[in-house]
Amino acid sequence: MIINGTEIEETFAEAFGMSATRVIITAVNLHWARTAGETMTGFATSVIGCGVEAGIEREIPPGETPDGRPGVSVLLFGMSGKALAKQLETRVGQCVLTCPTTAVFAGIEGEKRIPLGKNLRFFGDGYQISKQIGGRRYWRIPVMDGEFLCEESVARVPAVGGGNFLVLAETQEQALIACERAIQAMRRLPNVIMPFPGGIVRSGSKVGSKYKALMASTNDAYCPTLRGLVESNLDDGVGAVLEIVINGLSDQDVANATRTGVSAVCELGAAAGIRRISAGNYGGKLGQFHFHLREVMA
Amino acid sequence: MSTLTLRLRSPLSQRIDMSPFTPELVAGRQADEVARILLWLGNRQVDAGELFAINGNSTEQIVIQSDSDRLDRIGADMSGGSIRVEGNAGAYLGCGMRDGAIHVSGDVGLAAGCAMRGGRLALDGNAGDFLGGALPGERQGMRGGSIVVKGSAGDRAGDSMRRGMILIAGDCGDYSASRMVAGTMVVLGQCGAHTGTAMRRGSLILTNAPKSLPVTFNDNGRHNLNFLTLLSRGFKDLPAFASLADKGNLVQRWLGDLSCGGKGEILITTPDLA
Incomplete structure (x- = not known):
């Protein structure tokens, strides 16, 4: 399959089942809501080192948030409900509770619940106030700028993490421009995040390493500086590869985002130095979800 | 929805205990069986059929047509379905109810919604004293659910209330929210004297300053509390209370009763503060 001169490789992205949640952070203005969201989702690129993947x-405009103030919605993905709950509590406690004027609410419905304000309330040292409104429980925790309003709990739902595609370009600049364009288009989609810095990964990894302590190491087959030394997947014209990793609330969301991203890259096409679109997998044995690029783009 | 209608045949000289008439207790009974249900009338028991003209089948909804204020304990301990009272009701309306809905088009007597644990109580008229209060001897009053009063309430509204919400569009008598343990009460009219006496926790939200507060309440200053937005947004189906959203979130906050821990709050939102 070739789109606008760019080859879509006959391969697939391999993704995993994860546990996800969504919280809504509001503040006096969008600047502070976004600041809290960015802080909370900092150092959350990969579960391997960060415990959670978030973005x-x-x-969200004021008319759509629970308290009528500007807000952002944040998605968090963990490898288990327990890991997700721990990270959520830590991150809300350190990054949202501390951030001026913020409040935090559950942004997703479901039967399985994880604590949001349930334990954070103890910061109130006995002066916290519980309020049940519309069947939901909220905590009002006294803080130095007034009150931190926080919903008691939030649902966690099954989700999909690790969807991806690789952009193989002639130069590093061309690969970056194409990926930036893809991210711009993908960020308009609901239910997905691209957790890596700016949504883009340069250090794709393979499973295992020559060093026993490491469970993953550089994806040498896609490193242009190792061409000629290892069994490379790069032909002569490829000068740089960048990857976009996608986490979504369902496999359909990940597939939609993949299609949107790849389409945005292919609109630039061969004329902009985009040689090929590939994807990362582990032979299909580890992940429950397979996104075959040509099927997604068909 | 099938309906069972009870129309009071003649004015009562004594009070009736209506607690056997809840949707779950009459479920599956034919009209003649319902007519044989024994009701306490004063100190003797009589067939319901002697007191009421009974129509319809049993059922998720019971309609009681009566102007008497002597029909006590309507919907007591009910756990589902609905009761509509076309007229007035007596004391202990919805006492201890756990779920379901009661709507009264007229006035109700003492202790409506006392000790209720859930469900919805809607009163178009006025309520007597101890609205949402506690049963005699119990330490906690209303423990869940909601009470909406379009008229006014008597003294001691929300007395010993533990959880849930009471909304009163009119005025309240003296000692509103007295001994309140937790929960939320909103009064759009005027509260009487000694509001919040012995209040331990909970929120009393007013649009006018009460006639008097105990000296054991402290001025906490003016605050912008964004939980009020969540609260008032929940009133969008209650036109009488929708105006609360227009008042904004800036309130004068009083904390008390300091003789009982002082964690209760009285929030007064007035036009000049909004």
Whole structure:
């Protein structure tokens, strides 16, 4: 399959089942809501080292938030419900509770619940106030700028993490421009985040390493500086590869985002130095979800 | 929805205990069986059929047509379905109810919604004293659910209330929210004297300053509390209370009763503060 001169490789992205949640952070203005969201989702690129993968899903206008203030929605993905709950509590406690004027609310419905304000309330040292409004429980925790309003709990739902595609370009600049364009288009979609810095990964990894302590190491087959030394997947014209990793609330969301991203890259096409679109997998044995590029783009 | 209608045949000289008439207790009974249900009338028991003209089948909804204020304990301990009272009701309306809905088009007597644990109580008229209060001897009053009063309430509204919400569009008598343990009460009219006496926790939200507060309440200053937005947004189906949203979130806050821990709050939102 070739789109606008760019080859879509006959391969697939391999993704995993994860546990996800969504919280809504509001503040006096969008600047502070976004600041809290960015802080909370900092150092959340990969579960391997960060415990959780997280990102800002979208900005929410005042008319759509629970308390009528500007807000952002944040998606968090963990490898288990327990890991997700721990990270959520830590991150809300350190990054949202501390951030001026913020409040935090559950942004997703479901039967399985994880604590949001349930334990954070103890910061109130006995002066916290519980309020049940519309069947939901909220905590009002006294803080130095007034009150931190926080919903008691939030649902966690099954989700999909690790969807991806690789952009193989002639130069590093061309690969970056194409990926930036893809991210710009993908960020308009609901239910997905691209957790890596700016949504883009340069250090794709393979499973295992020559060093026993490491469970993953550089994806040498896609490193242009190792061409000629290892069994490379790069032909002569490829000078740089960048990857976009996608986490979504369902496999359909990940597939939609993949299609949107790849389409945005292919609109630039071969004329902009985009040689090929590939994807990362582990032979299909580890992940439950397979996104075959040609099927997604068909 | 099938309806069972009870129309009071003649004015009562004594009070009736209506607690056997809840949707779950009459479920599956034919009209003649319902007519044989024994009701306490004063100190003797009589067939319901002697007191009421009974029509319809049993059922998720019971309609009681009566102008008497002597029909006590309507909907007591009910756990589902609905009761509509076309007229007035007596004391202990919805006492201890756990779920379901009661709507009264007229006035109700003492202790409506006392000790209720859930469900919805809607009163178009006025309520007597101890609205949402506690049963005699119990330490906690209303423990869940909601009470909406379009008229006014008597003294001691929300007395010993533990959880849930009471909304009163009119005025309240003296000692509103007295001994309140927790929960939320909103009064759009005027509260009487000694409001919040012995209040331990909970929120009393007013649009006018009460006639008097105990000296054991402290001025906490003016605050912008964004939980009020969540609260008032929940009133969008209650036109009488929708105006609360227009008042904004800036309130004068009083904390008390300091003789009982002082964690209760009285929030006064007035036009000049909004």
